[in-house]
Amino acid sequence: MEKDQDKIINDVTTTEYKYGFYSDIAMDRIPKGLSEEVVRIISAKKNEPEWLLDFRLKSYRHWLTMKMPTWPNLKIPPINYQEIIFYAAPKERKNLKNIDDIDPELKRTFDKLGIPLEEQKHLAGVAVDAVIDSVSVKTTFKETLAEMGIIFCSFSDAVKEYPDLVKRYMGSVVPYTDNFFATLNSAVFSDGSFCYIPKGVRCPMELSTYFRINSANTGQFERTLLIADEESYVSYLEGCTAPSRDENQLHAAIVEIVAEKNAEVKYSTVQNWYPGDKEGKGGVFNFVTKRGMCKGENSKISWTQIETGSAITWKYPSCILRGDNSTGEFYSVAVTNNYQQADTGTKMTHIGKNTKSTIVSKGISAGHGQNSYRGLVKVLKNASNARNYSQCDSLLLGDKCGAHTFPYLEVDNSTAIVEHEATTSKIGEDQIFYCNQRGISTEDAIGLIVNGYAREVINKLPMEFAVEAQKLLQISLEGSVG
């Protein structure tokens, strides 16, 4: 029995990362290291207006006064910011009018990742913004969306074409002083996606950003800004992969969402950054600040995340429920296998009256993985009749991994109702044997059981991505039980 368990753990932990290839693309890189000069170079490379450079410099100077927090339940090796390249972009990015202007190697890269940049080849109903290292290389279906007044473009283009919108909303949800990595991002962010859904418009297709880190020793610092004006709806997805490398790579992004009155935003993430090898060497540090503001009445923001990659995941997609009757949701599946670590969860801040939040977190730990849920539910004094329901489940495979739960509650209004449920379970040998006896191999049995466990969250994803996520869960745990 013991032997069996070991074998399964061994099997699951030995699967290779599928997206670990490196593409040889002609790149424009700046020298490694971080200084005020580097911040200026990035801004100059992007021909940015003065106000944006000021924002960057202000952030950089503030960052110099900050220290990396030490409170998470993570072991993070020291990061040398002078060894990181803060800007890398594929060369020959002229004015891309035509798909043929894109470097064929770049196109091949995205084809290999299953993200064709040609619209006709793409999944019907999904518009993609493809970001490689520091820049966005192509946004599909831009014109189709523009007919409805929807703006979907790279962050850099938005700065040029819609400076007023960017100025108005950037930093309004995640201020440049917010936290160590958000402040760093505010200084050196290179690109990302921008999206604006005008009043009364229901976005007819899924919008998505696909992030790819390609270059060695390069950090990725993108910013996504998503604004849903009154009565609008959008469903947004992001996917991420990176080559397998021995060094750790830093990814410190910001996602800001604003939902105005009666608007609804669904934001889904399938995060599959390179997790490091099975000894825990290499892998991406995924230190991301994601926050949504339910600004108007009846607005709703829903975060769904499937976190299978990264050596270390440290993030808390959160909702500020400012509008009365607004709703925040957080659905998460986080997998830690081998030596992966995750400290993830959410913050729900109830400010408006009758605000509701739901938290469903499913942690899965295998190998030597360490998985922490950390969540804060905060009900402010004037938030009468606030409701929160939190459910945190942990599933353990094997006996070398760990699951931890850190729920925090701060309630300043006596009419609030806050519920918290937590469970911890192990995949039982009986369950696996039951599957075996029906002809299902142990690997497949684990896939079935894990997907069953995560179903509540996976069901929140748009269809095509739910299927992807299921496969991904199975792959990332392959070999972990025997």
Add this chain to the structure above:
Amino acid sequence: MLIINNLKASIEGKSILKGISLEVKPGEIHAIMGPNGSGKSTLAAVLAGREFVEVTEGTITYLGKNLLDMSPEDRAKEGIFLGFQYPIEIPGVSMVNFMKTAINEHRKHNGLEPLSASDFLKLMRDKKELVEIDSKLANRSVNEGFSGGEKKKNEIFQMAMLEPKLAILDETDSGLDIDALRIVANGVNKLKHPDNSFIVITHYQRLLDYIIPDVVHVLYDGRIVKTAGKELALELEEKGYDWIKKEIENNVTA
């Protein structure tokens, strides 16, 4: 079909099966009866390939192959089905998904293409009717929240889906009311044909009013102490297991 020869097995060093020999031919139904703790479920566990039972001696030949060399899932795909005494709950995994995975694994093993969704659903419908199972069960998670009777009926349904060559039913009748018992027994009778065999493990003769065995074995203290035709079951019902115990003790002292 199945030849067990002098099988000895132990759990955590404790000897449970102490030399069992048994042959099951195609088309036969064998009943294995015996008091609690005689080793009935251990025998079922060995046949299905549970690792906590250690086989210390003897051989098992199934369809000409050494069964003990085969993994549990290969045994299943080669046609061995175990109806569990205590079916396992798998939260979040729908019966449809579970059965589809199982069926397609069987088909792959036999060199067949996976069933299309519509063919699969049709198969499920047909088998549900055959074994008179409430169609709601299929939409629920595997055994989760099922009553004892529903779980047992679900085992028979799975057996109908997988069409095993050798089905071992481990106390499938325990905890069933008379209606459920009839449904379970009817399932077995409908699935019975000249090429497949059943081993029905039971504590009571009750089930054998509905499933007529060709051979009845009595297992006691890890050994088969008596083998006879179906009338043995009735005799046991009448005289109780004490009768067997006494007979053995008499043999020992004689």
